[in-house]
Amino acid sequence: MIMTKQTAYQKNICNGERLSQLVDGELTEAEKNQIEYHLTHCKNCRIELNRIRSLANTCQSMMDESRFQKDLAGLEGRIMSRIKRPKDWREIVWRFIRARKVLIPISAMGTILAILVTFQTFSTSPISPSAVITSMTGDFSSVIIMETPELHQTIIWIKENT
């Protein structure tokens, strides 16, 4: 297949990366001239170039500093207060306690302790007899021994003769 001079040229130069480099001013003078010549002949590349520039404008407008003034208010003060050197030992201790590497383990230990204490306090103790009767004397007319169905507590009901 015989390729005309222009199509061969187009095949070599229709290159999105080159267009990208042209927009960014990263081409040599010779490369720039070459692609600019190509642009006079290639409508698709002209459209793509315009779109790349349009996106760049959109991006710059989105990142316009005036939009971030509210976000930056007070930031300088906050940073400076955190880097200020402590004046006395109490501040040094307070800062040490507030530091994340100290605060996190202390909080974790505190939480574990609180859980353990709560568990100990509110846990139900195993069922045990309220009184252990080893022997009894007296005059009984009847004795009933019962056991509750779920808790299996033993109830001894005694009828004493008066």
Next chain:
Amino acid sequence: MIFLKILVSNIQKHTTRDESDFIARLIAGDEDAFRQLVRQYQDRLFKVAYGITLDREEARDIVQEVFLKVFKNISRFKGNAKLSTWLHRITVNQCLNWQRRWKRRLKWHHRPLQTEKNIDYPELGSTDVAPDALYSEKELERLFQKQLKGLSETTRSVYLLRESEGLSYDEIAEILGIKKGTVSSRLFNARKQLLNGLAPYLESREKKRVDND
């Protein structure tokens, strides 16, 4: 011409000397110098952080952490690179930190409407621009932000450093620790992906313009 070259070289020498003096003050713990540093760079670093995270609150936290890191580690700054390059590098690394990345993904997943909320639509009648054009620009911005989220964070970082900060390929390569060729290909890929995503919108807008003309 020679005079101009001498002038430029003298300015560069002065700038370098000024910067090393400034760094010496920072290393010495001079609070005024640090305040000056914060004032000079907070806007730029915020823009970089916001560009990568697309979250104002997080960008603010990142900038704060970056300055605290700089304050702690300024003595480690060797002066091989420019101070601004070093600050940008710390900011980008802080943004790409994996814990943050996961948090962000989770946040984006749960807050799909944040994009619209963050775009400031000006009040009607407050500008000379025709409402149609204004709406069209804002719509493009909204869609653009959505597409930007779809880029990988490394690609987005390259794109933002170029478009928002106007840095050269060499500077971006130095900040990210990658080759200049990689910067070029990532930028090309970022643009291609963005253009593909926005193609239907851009085409219809271009068609409308042609019809109006």
